[in-house]
Amino acid sequence: MNIKSSIRDYSVEFVETSEFMDSLIRQPQHIFIIDGTVWDLYKSSTFEKIRVNQAVIQPISEDLKNLESVSKLYDHLITLQAKRNITLIVLGGGILQDICGYVASTLYRGVKWIFVPTTLLAQADSCIGGKTSLNYRNYKNLIGTFFPPSGIIIYPEFLLTLSELDYYSGLGEVVKLHIMGGKDKTEEIRSQFPLLKKKDIPSLKRAIAESLLIKKGYIEEDEFDSGRRNMLNYGHCFGHAIETISNFEIPHGQAVVVGMILANLVSRSRGVLSHEINDYIYKELLKQSLLISKKQLEFNPDDLIQAMKKDKKRTGADLALIMMDQKFNFIRVNDLTEQEVQKAISEFRNATP
Numbered sequence: 001m002n003i004k005s006s007i008r009d010y011s012v013e014f015v016e017t018s019e020f021m022d023s024l025i026r027q028p029q030h031i032f033i034i035d036g037t038v039w040d041l042y043k044s045s046t047f048e049k050i051r052v053n054q055a056v057i058q059p060i061s062e063d064l065k066n067l068e069s070v071s072k073l074y075d076h077l078i079t080l081q082a083k084r085n086i087t088l089i090v091l092g093g094g095i096l097q098d099i100c101g102y103v104a105s106t107l108y109r110g111v112k113w114i115f116v117p118t119t120l121l122a123q124a125d126s127c128i129g130g131k132t133s134l135n136y137r138n139y140k141n142l143i144g145t146f147f148p149p150s151g152i153i154i155y156p157e158f159l160l161t162l163s164e165l166d167y168y169s170g171l172g173e174v175v176k177l178h179i180m181g182g183k184d185k186t187e188e189i190r191s192q193f194p195l196l197k198k199k200d201i202p203s204l205k206r207a208i209a210e211s212l213l214i215k216k217g218y219i220e221e222d223e224f225d226s227g228r229r230n231m232l233n234y235g236h237c238f239g240h241a242i243e244t245i246s247n248f249e250i251p252h253g254q255a256v257v258v259g260m261i262l263a264n265l266v267s268r269s270r271g272v273l274s275h276e277i278n279d280y281i282y283k284e285l286l287k288q289s290l291l292i293s294k295k296q297l298e299f300n301p302d303d304l305i306q307a308m309k310k311d312k313k314r315t316g317a318d319l320a321l322i323m324m325d326q327k328f329n330f331i332r333v334n335d336l337t338e339q340e341v342q343k344a345i346s347e348f349r350n351a352t353p
């Protein structure tokens with residue numbers, strides 16, 4: 001798959017065996033930056049040929065997405081003699097992607113980087129689109145650049161070691177993209193769900209490729225996120241706020257699932273989405289994608305509203321929301337009221353057994 005970008009076109013390649021590591025190791029002037037957990041899991045198998053003194057092994061947490069970690073990474077790379085001709089080879093999930101993409105875009109005004117996503121969320125969603133993001137104070141993803149890697153390699157086998165929670169976080173984004181792909185794609189992912197729950201590799205490969213294809217349609221049309229690409233924020237207006245008030249204990253994709261449930265309840269109340277379609281999507285897909293417990297969702301609705309008010313994409317006085325309609329079209333409204341939020345939360349709480 002090729003992605004068009006005004007910065008540079010780039011490719012996504014699916015691989016079935018770990019032989020891709022050989023060609024990465026042959027890259028001239030490279031430094032690996034590897035998620036610490038992934039390194040521990042694969043250092044004596046897939047990564048056995050990586051020379052550890054030419055690698056940065058990075059422990060991962062959401063706290064890492066800040067300018068201080070970026071400085072530390074610059075220091076580490078300078079110690080490893082990184083020059084302008086360096087290629088950074090990044091193996092990890094969305095967090096490492098966000099930091100390393102930012103570093104790659106700023107070090108020497110931009111160095112080459114290759115991304116090998118190791119989480120479902122990163123393989124099926126974040127790896128394309130070129131966004132790099134850092135959190136700033138309490139604001140999530142406030143700082144960032146557009147800087148796609150020159151190549152992306154997808155090895156679905158990495159997903160077999162992912163925790164259930166991180167796996168289901170990725171499934172949330174896969175489901176979101178399929179809903180955004182329309183009614184047929186939604187039905188397709190519903191029918192694949194039993195296999196996906198079992199991490200069946202051929203179904204995963206199909207679901208990842210399909211998700212990327214749907215996302216590609218949005219990002220190529222509006223690379224810098226000034227219009228249509230904004231619709232990809234479906235589930236994220238509530239989702240980002242849920243993630244924040246849970247102190248990132250609820251992972252991104254799981255927060256997005258709850259965000260889609262709430263957004264659909266608002267759409268249904270406004271009469272743009274029928275009871276039938278809302279029920280079908282909730283019961284057959286969103287509820288099935290939720291791994292977090294009801295207890296984890298016992299937040300105070302006022303805290304959620306406060307967090308939504310901090311959303312960087314909000315422009316008007318009221319809250320913004322991406323909503324779906326009856327024909328699986330997506331629209332952005334800027335007049336979501338606090339009462340509507342309260343109502344959607346209480347409907348959700350009553351609906352979840």
Ligand SMILES: NC(=O)c1ccc[n+]([C@@H]2O[C@H](COP(=O)([O-])OP(=O)(O)OC[C@H]3O[C@@H](n4cnc5c(N)ncnc54)[C@H](O)[C@@H]3O)[C@@H](O)[C@H]2O)c1
Pocket residue numbers: 035036037038041060062065092093094095096097098118119120121122125126127128129130131132133141158159160161162163166169170251252253
């Ligand atoms: N840049 C973008 O376009 C974009 C889009 C969506 C999300 N994001 C960001 O991505 C982040 C979430 O990314 P994520 O869900 O990939 O999580 P992540 O990077 O936090 O990884 C989740 C956990 O899985 C571990 N892990 C990674 N690969 C593994 C593997 N193969 N086996 C076992 N464990 C593994 C990591 O060490 C970590 O503990 C958020 O910060 C979000 O804001 C960015």
Ligand SMILES: [Zn+2]
Pocket residue numbers: 173236252256
């Ligand atoms: Zn997301």
